[in-house]
Amino acid sequence: xxxxxxxxxxxxxxxxxxxxxxxxxxxxxxxxxxxxxxxxxxxxxxxxxxxxxxxxxxxxxxxxxxxxxxxxxxxxxxxxxxxxxxxxxxxxxxxxxxxxxxxxxxxxxxxxxxxxxxxxxxxxxxxxxxxxxxxxxxxxxxxxxxxxxxxxxxxxxxxxxxxxxxxxxx
Amino acid sequence: xxxxxxxxxxxxxxxxxxxxxxxxxxxxxxxxxxxxxxxxxxxxxxxxxxxxxxxxxxxxxxxxxxxxxxxxxxxxxxxxxxxxxxxxxxxxxxxxxxxxxxxxxxxxxxxxxxxxxxxxxxxxxxxxxxxxxxxxxxxxxxxxxxxxxxxxxxxxxxxxxxxxxxxxxxxxxxxxxxxxxxxxxxxxxxxxxxxxxxxx
Numbered sequence: 001x002x003x004x005x006x007x008x009x010x011x012x013x014x015x016x017x018x019x020x021x022x023x024x025x026x027x028x029x030x031x032x033x034x035x036x037x038x039x040x041x042x043x044x045x046x047x048x049x050x051x052x053x054x055x056x057x058x059x060x061x062x063x064x065x066x067x068x069x070x071x072x073x074x075x076x077x078x079x080x081x082x083x084x085x086x087x088x089x090x091x092x093x094x095x096x097x098x099x100x101x102x103x104x105x106x107x108x109x110x111x112x113x114x115x116x117x118x119x120x121x122x123x124x125x126x127x128x129x130x131x132x133x134x135x136x137x138x139x140x141x142x143x144x145x146x147x148x149x150x151x152x153x154x155x156x157x158x159x160x161x162x163x164x165x166x167x168x169x170x
Numbered sequence: 171x172x173x174x175x176x177x178x179x180x181x182x183x184x185x186x187x188x189x190x191x192x193x194x195x196x197x198x199x200x201x202x203x204x205x206x207x208x209x210x211x212x213x214x215x216x217x218x219x220x221x222x223x224x225x226x227x228x229x230x231x232x233x234x235x236x237x238x239x240x241x242x243x244x245x246x247x248x249x250x251x252x253x254x255x256x257x258x259x260x261x262x263x264x265x266x267x268x269x270x271x272x273x274x275x276x277x278x279x280x281x282x283x284x285x286x287x288x289x290x291x292x293x294x295x296x297x298x299x300x301x302x303x304x305x306x307x308x309x310x311x312x313x314x315x316x317x318x319x320x321x322x323x324x325x326x327x328x329x330x331x332x333x334x335x336x337x338x339x340x341x342x343x344x345x346x347x348x349x350x351x352x353x354x355x356x357x358x359x360x361x362x363x364x365x366x367x368x369x370x
Contacts, residue, residue, distance in 0.1 A: 008355065009351075009355075010355075011351070011354050011355040011358045012336070012351045012354070012355070015329070015335075015336070015354070017335065017336045017351065042362050043358055043362065045365075046358055046361045046362055046365055047330070049307075049311060049365050049368050050311060050326070050330045050331075050361070051330060052307070052311075053229075053308060053311045053312070055224075055225040055228050055229055055331070056228065056234070057221075058220050058221050058224045058225075059224070059234065059238055062216075062220050062224065062238065062241070062242070063213065063216045063217050063220055065238075065242060066216050066220075066242050066245045066246065067209070067212070067213055067216065069242055069246050070209075070212065070245070070246060070249045071209075073246065073249070073250060095235070096235050
């Protein structure tokens with residue numbers, strides 16, 4: 001076995017994953033080849049370094065959150081707003097805490113602006129009276145006080161006058 | 171001999187009760203119980219395997235929030251597919267497969283890897299070996315792992331941290347044992363270069 005084929009199998013050799021005859025061939029090459037021995041030792045160094053790296057513990061409440069998500073999927077949204085709310089809740093769940101706070105703040109601010117704007121736009125006082133009067137008018141009533149010799153008067157004469165029952169001119 | 175603690179025995183629909191001596195349900199039996207609507211069995215599965223799912227996802231994604239989401243998604247997919255579950259492999263292998271698929275999909279969406287352009291060896295870090303503090307060492311390991319293509323990274327994680335043999339890794343990644351040998355060989359060659367500053 002030459003160095004090239006040994007180098008190709010060195011990783012599997014280090015893991016003890018080579019079949020017997022290959023393992024023996026690699027081992028006998030290693031006895032004679034200092035370069036390949038250095039490569040093997042460097043692989044062991046990589047093993048040691050990687051194994052020093054510890055993962056943090058499972059986040060607290062992980063199981064509860066999984067069960068909650070599972071329960072949500074079971075309550076299949078039939079005719080409810082689940083199809084709309086679930087993706088939003090999931091998206092919120094994926095965010096970090098500052099991002100969640102920012103998202104909630106944005107929604108609250110938008111709601112507040114909406115309420116304030118609605119207050120300003122809602123008809124109140126004189127505006128309200130005009131809007132109510134306008135709703136009570138029926139088309140032709142706008143022409144009610146047209147001068148006798150005018151286009152509006154001619155139009156009124158030609159147009160059929162709706163009866164009071166039909167909500168016509170009062 | 172004093173009697174042991176009384177343990178639940180799951181009896182999913184259509185299954186005959188087991189002998190009174192055999193008390194502890196296996197993961198595969200728990201899965202069948204989940205398919206029958208047993209939430210307690212699902213809770214026990216999550217508790218028994220949350221560490222495995224979380225640690226693979228965290229080591230791969232290196233972001234706690236994303237790792238938690240990936241691990242949760244894996245359990246959720248398992249829960250939703252419980253009725254289609256067939257105990258052909260161990261539950262742990264099945265879980266690793268789902269987690270690996272989710273993680274690799276996410277990595278490929280984030281940084282698409284085109285096989286023609288993947289370098290065989292990652293760029294070595296220029297950090298000097300002399301003054302590598304513990305934090306810097308961890309950071310270097312993370313960067314070295316992150317520089318690997320997703321499948322190589324997952325193979326390394328399963329081998330080093332989950333202690334799976336090549337056959338186990340091949341079942342998780344749904345590739346041949348020979349392919350696992352190739353993945354780990356290339357990954358280690360890259361890591362030898364990128365971790366060189368840490369070697370004494």
